[in-house]
Amino acid sequence: MTTPSNSDETALNSIQARLPKLTRDFIAEHYPRQVSVVHVDLLTRHGERTPVAHRIPEISPKNWNFCAAGNLLHQDFLRSVGRYTNDAGTSKDTVRQWQNHIFKRDSRSGGTVFGKFSAEAQHQNDSSQPTAATCGFGQITDLGRRSMTALGAHMRALYVDTLGLLPASLQSGGGDDLYLRTTSYTRALESLQHTIGGLYPDPPAGTQTLRIHVRPSERDNMFPDFNCKNMVRQLLRLNTQSLERVADEYKQLYEDMLKIPSLKSFFDTEFNPGKARVAISVLDIVAPMRVHGLPLPEGVDNKLISRLAHMAAVEYLHSGWDMAALTRMQLGRLVYDLAGKIASAVETDRANALFQQPRLGIYSGHDTTMAPLLAAFGYDAAARDHRAPKDLVWPPFGASIRIELLKDTTTPHPIVQPEWESSQVDNTADISKIPFEKRIRPSSVPDSLYRWLPRRTNGRPSAQMNSRATRDYYVRIWYNDRVLRLPTCRDPGAHHSQLGPAVCTLDGFFKQIARFASSDKEARSECQITHPSDEPSRE
Structure with a gap:
């Protein structure tokens, strides 16, 4: 295998995910001794695949x-x-x-x-x-399998070998420490299997059962439900608005592709640019060809691939960041579930593991899983003019989001109080009756999280509110090889006093995602859809 040039690296980074190098300096900077990892949720896009159609x-x-x-x-x-x-x-x-x-x-x-x-x-x-x-x-290819195995191996090197969050082998209880989810797509299931294979490469003797949760497609919350007509209408409208903001750049990309005979033939015969999006349709062909080493026609070079990856994100991702309701309708139910998992992990940790809570959740999904989550985490917040940042690209193959729940009982909690935190005193209110935009935490976060006292004598939650109940816990979010700095967590008093805005207070994290998290009932009401069964998931 030849070493790629700098231009090759730029193109590949836009279609294949990178992971941070776990050097000694990296560990010392991001995982100082006073900070421990309590729980991690890993959400992934499947590995490299073939195009979805010919x-x-x-x-x-x-x-x-x-x-x-x-x-x-x-x-x-x-x-x-x-x-x-x-x-x-x-x-x-x-x-x-x-x-x-x-x-x-x-x-x-x-x-x-x-x-x-x-x-x-x-x-x-x-x-x-x-x-x-x-x-x-x-179909996920052998390259995609290797990429997902490498992701699992990276998780092992960090959370098993370095930090000790997970046991060294499944035989010593690792299966109980994992929560596994996948969509019904075969490529997502097989990506999950290979991620686990990298995490635990040496299976123990005998039978080891790992339960993988797969929901029916009409109940799956890991990709948008296009039965939600309100979402579809808003997506089309805001998508058009996003493209209008970059009309000159978009038009130039299209005109440049018309100069390539094979792409011009595609637009003339198979594809209607007036009714469908140009960039993602071409990217779905040339990106798999590029990563698998297939020859590309003259004119389809690394620079064009990077432009396609950027404009594809503008076509389908950046539109959701103009309106919280659209992001919420796309993936609000998953955000709701993730908030509940974090809250449960906190309660488990405070109870000294009196009941079992998985330490690692792995969710194997798609680019349509990554995109709304990035919007909920405010990935474009730095772009004040609402234009997509230049480093925004379509979620690459093997992309991953890691939500780390951290604990620090040594470093003083920020003294400054964010403006919105004062309303945290009223935790008895029915959050579901508060408009999404005014919520300070998702409704999946129970009141009991704020009724806990460190020194309980009867083993029962306190009936009184404890304003410091969550002060030892923080959240950090990684997207591939970078830390996402959530907008709410930049506020004074909403982040770790030493590690800075990259590490949110738990309440700062909840505040960020509160307007994007919706229960099944809230989602059905907002979308005006009804599913055959309203029974809750038993996972």
Whole structure:
């Protein structure tokens, strides 16, 4: 493998996620001795995959032969369930080639998971041939598997080997310390499996059961629910407004792509730029080609890929940051759940682990999981004119958000009180009746979090409010290799007195996400949709 140039690095950073190097100086700076990690939630986009559909056939091969290891795993699975046979119906002769047909286009609940491969060339220049390594559309490739394994290995190096948050092996109780979620997409499930494989590479002898939670597509809160008509209307309107702000730059990108014959043919025949977005449609083809080393046509270079990754984010991500309601309707239910997990972790820690609470939650999702979360965490807050920051790009393959719950009982809590914190005294109010914009914490954060006294004699929560009940706890959020500085946490008194605005007080974190977190009931009301069952999730 050749070492990439600086321009190569720039392009790859926009489509493949980077992780921080765990040097001694890095650990000393971000994890000083007086600070301990109590709980972590890791949210990821799946690893590198093939395009979700066969577009731009002049440059994109129909057969993507990058799934040899994955297909072998699928064959092992088929053997285990008695479905691995040849065309004659026996299991002794020739081997049937299987591939993973991931749900195509917008379908989330249909499609064949395992099926027989058939290949017909779709254009005369397609010289690719199916092999035992042929992928399906939207399938995670062997490169993607390695990337997710590397992410798991990074988590092990940090939270097992360095900080001791998690046990060294599953056999010593690691399974009880994990909460695992994935969407129903196969690429998300397999990304989760490889992340776990990197976290715990040496499985113990015997059987170890890991429970992975998968919700029905109509109940999944890890991507936007397009049954929410209010969300769709606002998304289209604000998306158009976002593009109007960068109209000149957007137009120039489109005109530059028209100079590339294969892309011009795509726009002329397969694609209507007036009804669909230009950047993301091209990026979904050229980004997988770039990361898998496939030749790109003249004119599709690293600079163009970086421009596509930036403008794709403007098309679909930056629009949500103009309006909290849109972000809330996209992923508010997940934000609500995450706030509840953090609150539960605090209560568990204060109870000296009298009841079990997973120390690490892993949520395997998509770019549509990353984007609304970034909006809720105020990723564009530095851009006061509401233009997308130049370093904003589409969430790359393997992108990760880490929410760290930290504890520090030594460093004095900030003396200055944020303006909004005074209203924290009234914790008895029914938060669900307070408008989202005026909330100081999500309604998933229970009152009991603020009724705890350090020296309890009867083991029961205090009936009185304790203004210092959460003062030892802080939250820090990482996006790939950088710390996100949440806007609310920049306020005086809302961050760690030594580590600065990168480390929020717990209440500062709750204040930041309060207007973006909605319960299932609130989400249905705001979206004006009704699902067949209103039973709560049992996870």
